[in-house]
Amino acid sequence: MSSLADRQAALVAALTSGAPVPAGFDGRMVEIARVALLRKRGGEVARQWPALHAALGAGWLREWSAWAAARPTNGSLRDGWDFARDLVSRDALPREAGAELASREAAMRYDGQTSPQTRRLPAIRTAAGTVAVQILGRVRVLHRN
Template identity: 70%
Template structure:
């Protein structure tokens, strides 16, 4: 017999990381809750990454949900950052989101694992045709994609 904590962990994994629905739960209701959580998560990421959400237009929630379905959240800033990097690697990042990603990359250091932290040194970053320079905390977008 599994403990309550184990069953709760299984349910959370089903809701947030695409794991199988644990025995004893209504799969239809778990799926409805999972979809609602993905929509909520997409809204939170859109607030942190407005240009990314706007650039993907009407397909934003669908595309974000497809990307996030098997990834537990790491916070809306990091979720958006990871998605933007993934889209950039596939050359599918919208141009306006390129400036947004390049700005974040110039201002903060984020290795994909640890929480972002302020960048100490000058930086030049580019994404989707945009180029951003950061020196002494001042940020300039030199070119928008």
């Protein structure tokens, strides 16, 4: 028999990262809770990434849920950043969200593993046809297609 901590960890994994539902739990109820948590998480990410949310419009929840369903959360800022980068890798980032991602990339260093850190040196970043420049802590968007 597994410990309570093992059962709790298995339930959390089922709710947040697409792991199988552990024995002894109602699969339908776990799925309802999983979907509710994805929606809540998506709302938190939308507040951190408003241009990305607006650019995806009615498709936001579908796109977000498909991407996030098998990924544990890293916090709304990092989740949105990882989601936006995934869209870039598939050439699916809407142009309207390009300035938001390029500005974040210019202002902060984020390796996809650790928390973002403020950049100290000047930086130029592009995303979806937008160029953002950071100098002395200020970010300016120079070009939008």
